[in-house]
Amino acid sequence: MTAPTPALVELAVAHGVATEYWNWQGEHVLVSSEVVSAVLAALGVDASTPERAADALAEHRLARWRRTLPATLVMREGWTPWFAVHLPHGSTAEVWVDLEDGGQRRDIPQQEHWVEPKFIDGVQIGEATYQLPGDLPLGYHRLCARIGSNPEISVGSVIVTPQSLQPQKLDRTWGWVLQLYSVRSRRSWGIGDLHDLADLAAWSATDLGAGFVLINPLHAAETAGRMEPSPYLPASRRFANPLYLRIEDIDEYGDLAPAERDRVRTLGLQARALSEDADALDRDTVWAAKREALQLLFGVRPSIGRISEYGAYCDREGQGLIDFATWAAIADVHGPEWSKWPEELQDPAAPKVVAFRNENPDAVEFHCWLQWQLDDQLARTQARAKSAGMSLGILHDLAVGVHPDGADAWALKRVLAAGIHVGAPPDAFNQQGQDWSQPPWRPDALADSGYAPWRDLVRAVIRHGGGLRIDHILGLFRLWWVTSPERPTEGTYVRYDHEALIGILVLEASRAGVVVVGEDLGTVEPWVRDYLTERGVLGTSVLWFERDAKGNPLPPERWRELCLATVTTHDLPPTAGYLAGDHVELRDRLGLLTRPVAEELAIDEADRDAWLNALRERHLLGNADGDVERIVEALHRYVAHTPAKLVGVALTDAVGERRTQNQPGTTDEYPNWRIPLGGPGGVPVLIEDLPNNQRLRRLIGVLHS
Structure with a gap:
């Protein structure tokens, strides 16, 4: 080195x-x-x-010194930051802000602040200092400057964000944490869908008093070829996966011709039979059936009202939707990996891409139409959750990044770093480090774009929900850039403008009236959590990781109030499996340990014993040491005794599932993201089975005891 x-x-x-x-x-x-x-x-x-x-x-x-204005200025309401305007020495400048709402422009005064001029490219350039006023309204404004009598206007961005989301006003509540694709019903086509989610939310609110359902990312995956199973490696984070559509809920279903409706019913019967499979989900077979049905529905002429709604949706989403649909249509012809397409199609602005779009309008519109249907069903799902009494409703999840050959990596390549991957350095649970294969944002390019891609992404994901979980929110402060895919340890951290990224997140969440939860687990600089609390972003507390300075289980009264508290997380086995040491056995079998397995087992056993002792000291366990179900209940009672604003219960824990949903550091070595919801022994559990599941009711009962 x-x-x-x-x-x-x-x-x-x-x-x-x-x-x-x-x-x-x-x-x-x-x-x-x-x-x-x-x-x-x-x-x-x-x-x-x-x-x-x-x-x-x-x-x-x-x-x-070479640019007149800074590309983007991000400030909080009430702040009065100074900024520099660069101009030929001796010139004067007129500087103002055009407000987002098109209202009266705001002239910006120059400040008395001398800066020595510099010769730049043979011209003496001066630096004039200006100060933004503290009463600019929240939003996205245009910063303008005109130098002397030059008619040309230089333009930058001013983004004014709220100080905080004020989560202190949030009422304490509990909710489910689940992987939607795994939660099936007798009416779903082999994969949990948005109707299943709405049914689960409505029942949980009315019968169990739940306030939210936190689901996995619903981001778009490839719709051509093999569908990527990981919801955390999407083709696009801004758009959603049509796999989650309930076919029969599409309005045009009732207008199908008899023969077409019979075909859709046949496809549904075949796909629903997959819901009885206890071992693994088959996304590709399900999507093939749904795609055929959706193509038939796409051919139905909608009502004039629906045509108007579709047009309004396309207008709102603009070029981003067109680019996504174009990528999907090209992928249908050339495969989902754009880096393997003909070179003339690898740039979304290339003439051949425009020609393809013009020559294949129906193919492009089909994918626009799919996103509209998803937008419609997502809105209905949140409406049902809220009308049933949920205080928050659906909490969506935002993945860290995107697939390197997906739609976002193609359409947004100018703001993404090429030839580099996002990952994580080694930690206690992933001792060899992780390479997530995702291209990271370029901090400089984001600023040059006025953070528009980030704004559009956040706005889209929170549109139909009551909250947003940010996976690995530390990535808005710094990300681990991996330079060697074979060795995730070969990398370093890159800093981001967290004031801008978090500020825009808070601005969009404030406008939408939603709560934000940051997954702040792992190697966290202490000031980061303080900053997130200051901005009103809830943290994440997972029982197994909550320790005091001496490494002992953290007493419940010392947990954070402003957080989502759970016993487990999707990167660990369900609690029954964790108690059995399944995570050690699995990582050993897959060669993911860097310490001897005997040492790892001893550490894990000591960890579990410490928690069992903590339960006994609190009189939460009684004489149930060998009863896994009672231990799981006691652990959840421990979490319920914390002051956390949000308490999450993994649905897998409620039904007695033991199998791991995801093992970090693997792809096909383990069936990640393909495990259907099951009870003890892996017996399938469908939504219709939940109301009579006494194990579930006993677990939820401890939250109120």
Whole structure:
């Protein structure tokens, strides 16, 4: 390993690239110059030699002087930040803000603040200082400047965000945490769908007093070829997966011709038979049946009202929808991996892409139509949850990133880093590190775009829900960029403008009236949690990870109030499996441990014993040491005794499921995201079985005891 030179360190720091960090064991790690240079290259910075690194650093220092206005200014309401305007020395500038609502423009006054001018590219450039007023309204505004008598206007963005979401006003409630695809009914086509979700929410609210249902990401997957099973490796995060549509709930179903309706019914019968499979979900077979049915429904002429609603949806989603649908239509012809398409189709703005869209309008419109149907059913699902009495309703989940060959990676390539992956460094549970294979946002490109891709993404995901969970919210502060797919340890952290990313998240959540939960697990810098609390973002507390300074189980009264508290999470086995040590056995079998299995088992047993002792000390367990169901109930009672605003109960725990939903660090070595909901022994459990499931009712009963 070659240590970074001082010049390379300065260049890396200027671009938010870490040259050192502390790992999960508290050890100081120096990042090699090779890794630093590779990360900088993904940011468009050539640091391959000391001379080029020095040149890049000089260019970076001059970059701000070469632009009249900053690309984007993000401020909180009430703040009055200064900013610089660069102009030929001796010139004057007229600076103003055009408000988002089209109202009266706001002129911005210059401040008395002398900055020595510089010669930039042979021209003496001065720096004038201006101050934004503290009474700008919330929203997305346009910053404008006109230099002297030049008619050309320079433009930037001003984004004003709320101070906080004020979650203190949130009423305490409990809700389910589940993987929707695994929760099937006798009417679903082999996969849990949005009608199933609405039924579960309505029953849980009225019969059990639940306030929310937190589901896995519903992001779009490939609709051509094999469908990616992981909801955390989507083709697009902005758009949704039509696999979750309930075919019979589409309005045009009633207008099918008799022969077409018979065909749809036959497809439904065949797919529903898959719901009896106890071992694994078959997304590809289900999607083939649903796609055929949806093609038939797409051919039905909708009513004039529905045509109007569809047009309004397309207008709202704009170019983003067109790009997504174009990617999907091209994928139907050339396969889902755009990097393997003909070169002339690999850029969404290329003439051949425009030609394809014009030559295949029905194919593109079909995918637009699918997203409209999803938008419609998502709205109905949230409406049913709320009308049944849920205080929040559906809590959606936002994945960290996207598939490197998916729709977003194709359409948004200008704001994504090429040749690099997002992942995670080694930690206690994933000791070899993780490579998630996803291209990360480029911080500089996001700022240049006014953060529009991030805004559009957040706005879309929260549109029909009562809240949003952000998977690995630490990624809005810094992300682990992996430079070698074979070795996830070969990487470093890259910083993001968290004030901008969190601010826009808070702004959109405030406008939509939803709660935000950040998954702040893993290696977390202490100030990050303080910052999230300040902005009104709830944290995540998982029982197995809640420890005091000495490593002992954290007493319930010392848990955070502003959090979602659960016993387990989707990256661990259900609690019955965790108590049995299934996670150690599975990781050993798959070769994912870095410590001897005997040592890992001993650590795991000590961990479980500590929690069982904590339950006994609180008189929550009694004489039920060998009774797994009673232990699971006691653990949930422990969580219920915390002050957490939101208490989540994994549906797998309620029905006695033991099988792991996802084993990090694997793809096909384990059937991740393909385990259907089952009870003890893996017997299928359908939604219709839940009201009479006494195990479930006993577990929910402890939340109120």
